[in-house]
Amino acid sequence: MPGWLTSSHLVERAEIAAKQMRYFRLVAQRATFAELGPSAKRAGFIQGHQDIERKEASFRWPTGELDFIFFVSFEDPEAISVTAEAYGDIYGLIMLSHSNLPNISVELKTVLEKHEIGRNAVRFRDILLKFPDFDGGIEEMHRRLGLQF
Numbered sequence: 109m110p111g112w113l114t115s116s117h118l119v120e121r122a123e124i125a126a127k128q129m130r131y132f133r134l135v136a137q138r139a140t141f142a143e144l145g146p147s148a149k150r151a152g153f154i155q156g157h158q159d160i161e162r163k164e165a166s167f168r169w170p171t172g173e174l175d176f177i178f179f180v181s182f183e184d185p186e187a188i189s190v191t192a193e194a195y196g197d198i199y200g201l202i203m204l205s206h207s208n209l210p211n212i213s214v215e216l217k218t219v220l221e222k223h224e225i226g227r228n229a230v231r232f233r234d235i236l237l238k239f240p241d242f243d244g245g246i247e248e249m250h251r252r253l254g255l256q257f
Contacts, residue, residue, distance in 0.1 A: 166178065194229065
């Protein structure tokens, strides 16, 4: 069985993704937009897109599988957002954090059909939801309210 399909490998990847998301969440809470790029570079990330006017930037990890691209927006200083979009076998998974909210939400893109998401997206999400500072976001709220979409 290829390494990327084993449960232990998915757990390891989820732990790394959670650590990366927590990093960007912390930077969004404590740094300025001007400090974001240099800090991410020191942490080992490669910067992609940057829009100085809108105060947005994207980052990715330079080695290994491309699991997530992180988008950080300081456009709303009261709720700085970090969005991580998944790729590859976990495509369709999104992590979202706002500097004014306590948890990181983990969701599947609702616009995608089941056959369009990556083969490990649901398993990866389930692993992330076991971490104490992650929750199911909108999906979890809908389940609590008994709504189905």
